[in-house]
Structure formats: structure tokens, C-alpha cells
Amino acid sequence: MTLKPSEWTKSSYSSNDGPECVEVARTPDTIRVxxxxHPHGPQLAVTPAAWTAFLTYAGRR
Known part of the structure; x- marks a missing residue:
């Protein structure tokens, strides 16, 4: 699946002056990371439930 650049959201920890990080995009059935x-490199696709669980876990760290 090819997503338009406008569909990707860059992490708030990324900046134009510093290290870049991750981008995420939502599709009807998955969250892409x-x-x-390397925007043309591999992508991770997870279910929305798995993404929510990850964010909940990461928020506790």
C-alpha cells in the first residue's frame, strides 16, 4: 500500500534541526509505522488495538 506524504505524521520528537524519528499513518484497518x-524503506503495520496497547505501555515509561 502506498500512502501519500500528507498521510504520514512525524513524531513530535523529530525536528528539522535534529534527528528524525518515526512517522505514522492510519489506514482503514492498520496503523503504519x-x-x-528512510520513507521508502520497510513499514510496520499493526492493528489499531495493538497500536493503542503500545501507546499505553510506552506512556508509562
Whole structure:
């Protein structure tokens, strides 16, 4: 699945002056995650439930 650049959201930890991080995009059935330094590289696709569980876990760290 090819997503338009406008469909990707860059992590708030990324900046134009510093290291880039990850980008995420939502599709009807999945949340896509990619390395913002390699936008044409591999992507991770997870279910919305798995993404929510990850964010809940990461928020506790």
C-alpha cells in the first residue's frame, strides 16, 4: 500500500534541526509505522488495538 506524504505524521520528537524519528499513518484497518529517515524503506503495520496497547505501555515509561 502506498500512502501519500500528507498521510504520514512525524513524531513530535523529530525536528528539522535534529534527528528524525518515526512517522505514522492510519489506514482503514492498520496503523503504519516507518523510519522517517528512510520513507521508502520497510513499514510496520499493526492493528489499531495493538497500536493503542503500545501507546499505553510506552506512556508509562
Amino acid at each position: 516507518r523510519d522517517s529517515k
